Amino acid sequence: MQLKTALALIPTLALAASLFGQVPDPPSADSPAPTDRPVSWTKLVPNLASDQKQIWTFPRKLGQKKYLIPAAAIVGVTAGLVALDPVTAPAFRRTSSFDGFNHVFSGKATDIGNIVAPLSLYAAGLIRKDSKMQSTALLAGEAIANDEILTTVMKDVDRRLRPADIAPHGDFSDSWFQDNKRYLRSNGSFPSGHTIVAFSVATVVSRRYGSQHRWIPYVAYGSAALVGFSRMTLSSHFPSDVFMGAALGYSISRFTVLRQ
Secondary structure, X not given: OOHHHHHHHHHHHHHHHHHHOOXXXXXXXXXXXXXXXXXXXXXXXXXXXXXXXXXXXXHHXXXXXXXXXXXHHHHHHHHHHHHHHHHHHHHHHHXXXXXXXXXXXXXXXXXXXXXXXXXXXXXXXXXXXXXXXXXXXXXXXXXXXXXHHHHHHHHHHHOOOOHHHOOOOXXXXXXXOOOOOOOOOOOOOOOOHHHHHHHHHHHHHHHHHOOOOOHXXXXXXXXXXXXXXXXXXXXXXXXXXHHHHHHHHHHHHHHHHOOO
């Protein structure tokens, strides 16, 4: 693996560890149930501040095996996918087999879907006067806000080129620290922003409603997986970008937002 790739994965280890290695502390007798974490429009900012503190201070706990092992496993899988990216990404870059799929799952379409899903859920909750549905939508919004903060930092650190920025027969192995088009919200490839949001929303909805309706996780995660796959077929992201986006989206929602 190239030195640049190895260096790029160093901040990823800290960031992924701060999410994947999390094991929530047991709730006290006075604590609300995990799926009943207090949330409202007035609590969103305090909740975000608490979430961000938990994310960025967690690496201090990596000396403990129960935190280090899952974080290292995720980073190991990501590193393996990064090593394979120069082989897998060109295959998507050169084929026209997914043109029909890409027309349906375009970047704009999935972007709109990621935004409309929680908004629709909140609107439905208002119409039905369903407080759980409204709080689920707000928790999904909280997760998305955490996603945006994290991806902004990561993209500005690694500044990875997107596969579409590389010629079909170009060098796909030298993609790190190459995207210098803009700063403060780089257009970088790692991780996939669409995927992290899709899996965050899917996780919140699945964890809140999965025990009541067993089909919901299949639909939610299936839809999120289609979003992630579309990012590869559109050559907007490498497979490693999508995997890390899915992993972080799941972790942000489950361990940081829902605290389960």
